Amino acid sequence: MSEEEPDTASVEAATPDAIDRALEATLFAAEEPLTVERLAAHLGGMETGRVREALRRLAEHYSTRGVHLVERARRWHFQTAPDLAHLLRRExxxxxxxxxxxxxxxxxxxxxxxxxxxxxxxxxxxxxxxxxxxxxxxxxxxxxxxxxxxxxxxxxxxxxxxxxxxxxxxxxxxxxxxxxxxxxxxxxxxxxxxxxxxxxxxxxxxxxxxxxxxxx
The missing domain is CATH 1.10.10.10 (Winged helix-like DNA-binding domain superfamily/Winged helix DNA-binding domain)
Known part of the structure; x- marks a missing residue:
């Protein structure tokens, strides 16, 4: 990741769609579940309220997909839809x-x-x-x-x-x-x-x- 200072004006002007896409990419690539605060910091110091709204939108979007966006112990991550878990089980x-x-x-x-x-x-x-x-x-x-x-x-x-x-x-x-x-x-x-x-x-x-x- 770049060490340059985040463009505050760009962060504040980000559209809901841009925020959703950035969060989606961040969570997809994350090695572990992330808190709202860590996600906000990763997006250049975005307000946590906007991050929470975006997470709710993404969770609703993925609610009928093969993977779900879920919150567990105040941390967010993607997981397999419960009704499909049997497809991924191993010995x-x-x-x-x-x-x-x-x-x-x-x-x-x-x-x-x-x-x-x-x-x-x-x-x-x-x-x-x-x-x-x-x-x-x-x-x-x-x-x-x-x-x-x-x-x-x-x-x-x-x-x-x-x-x-x-x-x-x-x-x-x-x-x-x-x-x-x-x-x-x-x-x-x-x-x-x-x-x-x-x-x-x-x-x-x-x-x-x-x-x-x-x-x-």
Whole structure:
């Protein structure tokens, strides 16, 4: 890229079509998802509001195409349309198959993050091996999120943008219930254990909330 100063007047005078084309080219060539701020800087310091408007236009334009423009964890990128994903699958999907313990841990982190290993074990009711957490981090679905400010300062875990991308979510606020996942067709065979783990987790939480006297 050129190191020359951007032509501010040219940036301000750019038409919506020119902005759309510039963003489209930038996102297509990008090696990783980009935030609105990085895109604005790449386009010569353009106002983020204009970039957001252009991204919305592009997302709508691509909504019926073979690739979609999506936002995941405040970062934008192109991805294959969900209904065409099966055309691009390869045998390496096997590396993402998780044990029941791993799917239970993933479910707990997703719906309770950030959580420590001790908190995960408290919810599951059994010990969690470090290997289980390592598998989820190697898969790119959870990450170290700092330390809890309590005695011992235990490490805490949270989900990653890759986790959101796999389940088609823009943020954790969009985590769906099981019925929504099933209706949207987002539960492929790899995710069946995750579904079962979520059902088990929900049942466990209901049990914790039941403080009534059964003998009454």
């Amino acid at each position: 390496q999907e096997q590396v993402r198959r998780l044990s029941r313990a791993a799917t239970e841990v993933l479910a707990i982190v997703a719906y309770h993050e950030p959580v420590s290993r001790a908190e995960i074990e408290s919810i599951r009711g059994v010990q969690t091996s470090a290997g289980t957490l390592d598998v989820l981090m190697e898969a790119g679905w959870i990450r170290l999120a700092g330390r809890r400010e309590v005695p011992g300062r235990p490490v805490i875990y949270a989900t990653t943008p890759e986790f959101l991308d796999h389940f088609g979510l823009e943020s954790r606020r969009d985590l769906p219930g099981l019925d929504e996942l099933r209706a949207a067709g987002l539960l492929d065979p790899v995710d069946e254990a995750f579904e079962e783990a979520m059902e088990a987790l929900g049942a466990a939480e209901e049990g914790e909330g039941d403080t009534g006297d059964e003998s009454a």
